[in-house]
Amino acid sequence: MRSKGAGAAGPIERLVDALARLPGLGPRSARRAALALLRHRESLLDPLALAIEDTRRSVHACRRCGNLDTTDPCRICTDATRDAGLVCVVEHVADLWAIERAGAWRGHYHVLGGTLSALSQVGPEQLAVAPLLARVATGDVREVVLALNVTVDGQTTAHYLAEQLAAFPISVTRLAQGVPLGGELDHLDDGTLTAALRQRR
Amino acid sequence: MRSKGAGAAGPIERLVDALARLPGLGPRSARRAALALLRHRESLLDPLALAIEDTRRSVHACRRCGNLDTTDPCRICTDATRDAGLVCVVEHVADLWAIERAGAWRGHYHVLGGTLSALSQVGPEQLAVAPLLARVATGDVREVVLALNVTVDGQTTAHYLAEQLAAFPISVTRLAQGVPLGGELDHLDDGTLTAALRQRR
Numbered sequence: 001m002r003s004k005g006a007g008a009a010g011p012i013e014r015l016v017d018a019l020a021r022l023p024g025l026g027p028r029s030a031r032r033a034a035l036a037l038l039r040h041r042e043s044l045l046d047p048l049a050l051a052i053e054d055t056r057r058s059v060h061a062c063r064r065c066g067n068l069d070t071t072d073p074c075r076i077c078t079d080a081t082r083d084a085g086l087v088c089v090v091e092h093v094a095d096l097w098a099i100e101r102a103g104a105w106r107g108h109y110h111v112l113g114g115t116l117s118a119l120s121q122v123g124p125e126q127l128a129v130a131p132l133l134a135r136v137a138t139g140d141v142r143e144v145v146l147a148l149n150v151t152v153d154g155q156t157t158a159h160y161l162a163e164q165l166a167a168f169p170i171s172v173t174r175l176a177q178g179v180p181l182g183g184e185l186d187h188l189d190d191g192t193l194t195a196a197l198r199q200r201r
Numbered sequence: 202m203r204s205k206g207a208g209a210a211g212p213i214e215r216l217v218d219a220l221a222r223l224p225g226l227g228p229r230s231a232r233r234a235a236l237a238l239l240r241h242r243e244s245l246l247d248p249l250a251l252a253i254e255d256t257r258r259s260v261h262a263c264r265r266c267g268n269l270d271t272t273d274p275c276r277i278c279t280d281a282t283r284d285a286g287l288v289c290v291v292e293h294v295a296d297l298w299a300i301e302r303a304g305a306w307r308g309h310y311h312v313l314g315g316t317l318s319a320l321s322q323v324g325p326e327q328l329a330v331a332p333l334l335a336r337v338a339t340g341d342v343r344e345v346v347l348a349l350n351v352t353v354d355g356q357t358t359a360h361y362l363a364e365q366l367a368a369f370p371i372s373v374t375r376l377a378q379g380v381p382l383g384g385e386l387d388h389l390d391d392g393t394l395t396a397a398l399r400q401r402r
Binding site: 011012016017018019021022023024025029032033034036037038041043045046047048049051052053054055056058059068070088092093094097102105162188189 | 209212213215216218219220222223225226230232234235236237238239240243246247248249250251252253254255256257258259260277293294295298304335347379400
């Protein structure tokens with residue numbers, strides 16, 4: 001373990017290793033984070049330990065939509081002020097959070113858990129596709145918004161889902177593509193510019 | 202808490218908050234890290250929880266040198282193969298780890314806990330200066346290497362310590378300054394080049 005932090009004791013090693021596995025933290029920043037935790041026990045280490053214990057005990061995936069919450073079904077699925085007839089399909093919970101932060105959606109969600117990917121051998125059975133079709137089959141859904149990332153895999157998945165959903169008497173829509181707020185035309189890629197021109201209103 | 206991740210439950214919020222306080226993680230990467238922890242409980246969340254509990258319980262600062270270890274005095278201070286007459290003074294435990302990784306030091310250490318800083322109002326009494334002088338006063342130390350960062354505060358602190366240590370019959374040395382391994386002269390700052398020229402061998 002010399003490469004990680006020789007001179008560090010076993011538990012510190014393991015803390016550095018566990019932190020280094022998080023996205024966004026390499027071995028070097030994991031060491032810095034571990035040292036910060038050790039130097040500021042009351043303000044950093046204890047709150048993190050508590051939050052992790054709380055999370056482990058009380059947070060679960062919503063069996064209905066895949067959102068993470070302390071209740072199942074989650075608070076979004078049980079929120080009477082939301083329209084259950086509108087379902088926004090996202091790849092990950094992070095996307096659901098992003099849309100919730102924007103505050104522009106008052107419908108429900110469906111977390112797919114990823115995208116179809118030939119390279120990573122992810123097929124429909126690895127994603128929450130069947131549960132989505134089952135939700136739609138109940139007849140309670142009027143519109144499905146495919147809010148997948150504008151990547152090759154995201155758009156392939158959206159295309160696949162649109163085909164699967166074509167059998168049902170519902171609207172299937174996608175997010176508009178175009179110039180982001182504050183976006184300068186000069187700095188936009190050609191694909192975005194083309195899409196923004198083609199979908200002009 | 203809308204800005205952090207509305208739709209997320211309380212414990213997730215608190216996990217994101219606790220992670221966002223770590224150096225190197227902003228609110229956005231803290232959210233990604235929290236979601237990764239929640240999605241990979243066995244491989245990420247459980248090992249991190251365990252490592253944190255272990256660390257809280259068993260890691261302490263060495264009363265002699267300030268290193269972090271499961272024993273006190275630490276394993277470096279009690280290592281009979283090391284020369285206790287040589288003491289390497291560093292700002293933080295991270296620096297001690299860096300020197301240990303290099304594997305080029307077989308003496309002991311002394312962790313100052315920072316540098317003198319007029320701006321941040323850090324004086325000698327906020328650092329482990331008195332314990333260093335006390336260690337030297339025992340007569341067991343032959344040489345003190347001031348391995349402080351080559352920053353204004355680091356060098357001010359080294360200068361101050363050198364003055365304090367001048368009263369003792371020991372050598373006080375500093376790390377050599379010069380061209381780093383793999384360093385291209387073309388890309389070096391003037392100060393480093395000047396130092397490398399002046400200290401040429």
